[in-house]
Amino acid sequence: MSTNPAQAVQPVIGIIGGSGLYEIAGLENKEWRKVETPWGAPSDELLFGTLDGVRCVFLPRHGRGHPLPPSRLNYRANVAAMKMSGVTDIVSLSAVGSLREELPPGHFVIVDQFIDRSFAREKSFFDTGCVAHVSVADPVCPRIGDVAQAKLTEMGIAHTRGGTYLVMEGPQFSTRAESELYRQWGCSVIGMTNMPEAKLAREAEICYATVAMVTDYDCWHQDHDSVTVDAVVRVMKQNADHARALIKAMIPALGAPRGLCPAGCDRALEYALITAPEARDPALVSKLEAVASRVLKAG
Ligand SMILES: CSC[C@H]1O[C@H](OP(=O)(O)O)[C@H](O)[C@@H]1O
Numbered sequence: 001m002s003t004n005p006a007q008a009v010q011p012v013i014g015i016i017g018g019s020g021l022y023e024i025a026g027l028e029n030k031e032w033r034k035v036e037t038p039w040g041a042p043s044d045e046l047l048f049g050t051l052d053g054v055r056c057v058f059l060p061r062h063g064r065g066h067p068l069p070p071s072r073l074n075y076r077a078n079v080a081a082m083k084m085s086g087v088t089d090i091v092s093l094s095a096v097g098s099l100r101e102e103l104p105p106g107h108f109v110i111v112d113q114f115i116d117r118s119f120a121r122e123k124s125f126f127d128t129g130c131v132a133h134v135s136v137a138d139p140v141c142p143r144i145g146d147v148a149q150a151k152l153t154e155m156g157i158a159h160t161r162g163g164t165y166l167v168m169e170g171p172q173f174s175t176r177a178e179s180e181l182y183r184q185w186g187c188s189v190i191g192m193t194n195m196p197e198a199k200l201a202r203e204a205e206i207c208y209a210t211v212a213m214v215t216d217y218d219c220w221h222q223d224h225d226s227v228t229v230d231a232v233v234r235v236m237k238q239n240a241d242h243a244r245a246l247i248k249a250m251i252p253a254l255g256a257p258r259g260l261c262p263a264g265c266d267r268a269l270e271y272a273l274i275t276a277p278e279a280r281d282p283a284l285v286s287k288l289e290a291v292a293s294r295v296l297k298a299g
Pocket residue numbers: 017018019020061062070093094095096190191192193194229232233
C-alpha cells in the first residue's frame with residue numbers, strides 16, 4: 001500500500017446533484033455514459049466532462065426527472081460508479097429543511113456532522129466474508145469544506161461552516177414532534193439522502209463533503225408553513241444558480257494536483273479490514289475490487 005503523503009494525486013471531481021440539480025453547467029466534451037457496478041446500476045447514467053481542464057463526473061442522485069425516492073436509491077452503486085470512474089473527491093449538493101431560525105431558505109450550510117436515522121438502506125460494501133469497520137467520527141473532508149467556504153465567501157452567498165444534518169428515512173416529511181426532537185438534539189438541517197452516501201464514500205476512500213441548501217423551515221416554525229414539495233422546488237430553482245456557480249468556482253481549486261488528503265479520507269481502509277485473508281469470501285473480494293482494491297491487493 002502506498003501512503004507516502006507526498007504522493008501526487010491528480011483529482012477527478014465527482015458531483016452528486018440533489019433535488020432540482022439534474023445537470024451542471026459549463027462542462028466541456030461532455031458525454032452521458034452508463035456505468036455498471038458489482039452492486040447494480042446507479043441512479044442514472046453519469047455525465048463525464050472537463051471544466052477548466054479538470055475531469056468531472058456528475059450524477060443526478062434521484063435520476064434525471066427525479067424518478068427515484070430516497071429509500072430506493074442504490075447508494076452503493078452510486079458511490080461505486082464514482083470510484084470506478086476514477087473520482088477522488090465528491091461534492092454532494094442537497095436540498096434540506098432548516099431546524100434553526102438563523103438558517104433561512106436560500107442559506108447554504110457546509111455540513112460537518114450527520115445523525116443517521118435512515119434504516120431501510122444497504123449501508124456498507126463490506127459483508128459476511130470480508131468485514132471492515134471504517135471511522136466516520138469526522139464524516140466529511142475538511143479540505144473540500146475549506147474550498148466551499150472560500151468560494152461562497154468570495155461569491156457573497158450567505159452560508160454557515162459546520163452543522164449537523166439529520167438523515168431521516170422518508171419519503172414523508174417529519175411530524176412536528178420529530179422536528180422538535182431533532183431541534184433539541186442540536187441538529188441544523190434535515191434531509192433524506194446523505195447517509196449512507198457519506199459512509200460509503202468513506203469506505204471507498206473518496207473525499208466527500210456536502211453543501212446543503214436550505215429550502216424550508218420543515219414544520220416546526222410557527223411563522224412559516226410546513227414544508228411541501230412545491231416550496232422545496234420553488235426555492236431550489238432560486239438556489240440552483242448559486243449551486244451551479246459554486247461548483248464552477250470550486251472545481252479549479254479542487255482539481256489542482258495535490259498530495260494525499262491531510263485528513264486521511266483516501267486511506268480510510270488502512271486499518272479497517274478485520275477478516276483474515278484466508279477467511280475471506282473470494283466472490284465478495286472480487287466485487288470489492290471495484291472500491292477497495294488498494295487494500296485488498298496488500299492483504
Ligand atoms: C424534494 S424534497 C425532499 C428530497 O429533497 C432532498 O433530496 P436531495 O438530498 O437529493 O437534494 C431530500 O433529502 C429528499 O430526498
